Amino acid sequence: MVILVLGLVIFIGVHSIRIMAAPWRAAQIERFGPRAWRGAFALLSILGFVLIVYGYGLSRRYPVPVWLPPFWMAHVTALLTAIAFIMIVAAYVPGNHFKRALGQPFVSGVALWAFAHLLANGTLNDIILFAVFLVWALFELRGENRRDREAGVVYPEGQASRDVIVIVVGLVAWAVFAFWLHGVLIGVRPLG
Template structure:
């Protein structure tokens, strides 16, 4: 197969992610499935294609770029709980700036996770991609995780520009007054201060998800995360 399967999986994954940015395709799907149904269907499709892409990278010809060291595995194991924690607090949280958030319930004076960063899930993807890029030093995985890393960074600005076009710069600035794109910048500049307690339920979900990912990684992906 050489690189054929890896290329096909990558093209399929990228093509699928054009759907949310193409109203002529997305609108009929939302109308047919409902917003919740569309979100579930698209999420399952994207997850399935990502799984295929990861397996295809593992089956691609192995061309080493740098050797794997034990400390690299420790870095990945330290970063991944943070990735899952951020994702747990980001998904479906009141956050009109991010694709994983929801506009309803957002208070500009109490922005919640958006006070830390307006794009928490994309930053989680950046950390995930960077940690896995470090620990997988062959060409196929360098392409896979390198592309995720670059596109996650590019996607942050692209999403914010799209939102500005939709609601206008003045409204964007009003909503974003106590937030920042760079993590913790609003906190360091004094524009935001945490209020209230973090959700215990989201924390419990994060702990459960991390335990599941850690223990099922070898079964699902074929590689043990243990250093």
């Protein structure tokens, strides 16, 4: 569990600098340059992610049950993660209604993904992993929305054709992950 927590501290810590220490971040970018900052950010993010994956795998060998989710919760989680995938895709397709309505669909999608997984998983390692991502996403969402308000950001009107692209790509990505990649990468087939 220590490796999982260390990975989370590094990964979430790096991704929280803009929320918690924006002036320090700006000073470091000014001091070392944007390329060096992005390089250090990427290296620490990769290190944190690798430690999360490795630590999570180790912690699954000796699970500590905290609660037992009902069997039907897997279906609720599947529905919520499908919506989360759509939200995440919306962040990368310009001119869609989701982006206009949510402002920060990627972070909103991460929050929904983490919440959905908390519903369906009751071991200590799962609760730590998904709760940390949920709390981070909520703080990040608050910070990004505040920055948008202060900067007067207005997202453009959405187009129905872009919404269709977002939904189709999001659902296809979700289906590939839910029915195949989740089993291959995580070792759990959530939908059988």
